[in-house]
Amino acid sequence: MAATAQQLKKVRWVERAYSLWAPVTVFGLAFAVYLLIEENSVCSYLWLQPLLKGFGFICLVAWAVLVGMRTVWKPFKELRGARHVAEELTDELDGLKKKYPPRDKAKEELDGLQSQLHDAMVGSDAGALRNATDLLDAAVDKHFKTQRKGGVFDFGSGFVKALMVALLIRSVLLEPFKIPSGSMIPTLEIGDQIFVNKFIYGVRIPFTNFVPFQIVRAPRRGDVIVFNNPVQPDKDFVKRIVGIPGDHIEIEGRSVKINGVELPRTIEAESYESWDQGPSTNWNPNYSVLARETLDGVPHYTLHHEASRVFGGNPITVPEKAVFVMGDNRDNSEDSRYGLGMSSQVEFVPYGSIKGKAMVIWLALGHGGLFSSVFGGTGLRTDRFFLPVTMCGTEPLR
Secondary structure (H helix, E strand, C coil), X not given: CCCCHHHHHHHHHHHHHCCCHHHHHHHHHHHHHHHHHHHHCHHHHHHHHHHHHHHHHHHHHHHHHHHHHHHHCHHHHHHHHXXXXXXXXXXXXXXXXXXXXXXXXXXXXXXXXXXXXXXXXXXXXXXXHHHHHHHHHHHHHHHCCCCCCCHHHHHHHHHHHHHHHHHHHXXXXXXXXXXXXXXXXXXXXXXXEEEEECCCXXXXXXXXXXXXXXXXCCCCCCCEEEXXXXXXXXXXXXXXXXXXXXXXXEEECCEEEECCEECCEEEEEEEEEEEEECCCCCEEEEEEEEEEEEECCEEEEEEECCCCCCCCCCCEECCCCEEEEECCECCCCCCHHHHHHCCCCCCCEEHXXXXXXXXXXXXXXXXXCECCCCCCCEEECHHHCCEECCCCCCCCCC
16 A cells, blocks of 8 residues: 555654754754743743753753664664665655656656655665665666766755855854853853844944944943954954943943943942953952942943952043943953053944844853863853843842
């Protein structure tokens, strides 16, 4: 009895469900929905983040089970492998028949062998499926020998397509970025891996610092951005926007005034412990004042140490199409106040140098956490997984 289209469709969906990519894809879709919701309503993360962590754990377990089934259950592995090869051959034949329609006898032979292959695909006999695949493969080779490309060409074209999709996503939508320093502690810690929204301010023309038009909105005060250091373009920095075009800024000690209004700030801890890494990659504890500062109604944390240097560049006026940035670790940040680490004067970040807005921490390999005792203090910080960079404001005191 010939396999029906419905039977073939069911088998194909079952094979997709048993693919190692299935739990990865499902979690990726859930994470994309989380990003969309969190970007539009940041406070939703307070209940969505635990759900996403739990769902991620389930997907990880599912992936491990699939790996185990492939390792210890030989019939499962053989049948999946045989179906994969048969599916690839079927797709190839359909494409060849469409591009080079075979004559009557050839078409009759190919259709008959393809029907036999479909019957074997809906069965559970891997050996019979391999035999049917070999018979059809020989027939395809006989009738389309000169038209079959195969081999390196197929692999190369598939690789190029995948690479182009990855580059498009990275250039236009999202780009991963690793936090290398402690200048944004406690918002971003060393080892945090974040996703950067590349399109919110407008997409830069490749290999230039030119943004032809805005897509969603202009940079705002309080946004945490990743940018090419305009003083040293080969380095990427991550800082918080404090001033936008036309703002007048004054900084005196811990006080920041924008257009004559001091940013509200409350102390949450007088001796807050944070961890930094020296050149030797050893983790070192620091104790500083933790404050919650509010910028345009949105709170964020700042750290304050005994200042080793005093800023004397007041007053500051932010020029057009540029922003003034500061690190949340206020006394340990090479930001606009100090020439972005490369000059002795105030430096602004032009719009064209901005790569995007920091959205969420998707992975954290920092001090403490899982396996830290094995890897010199560096561990998997699951508490920071999927944490948005923007605060809600209702978080409990630290």
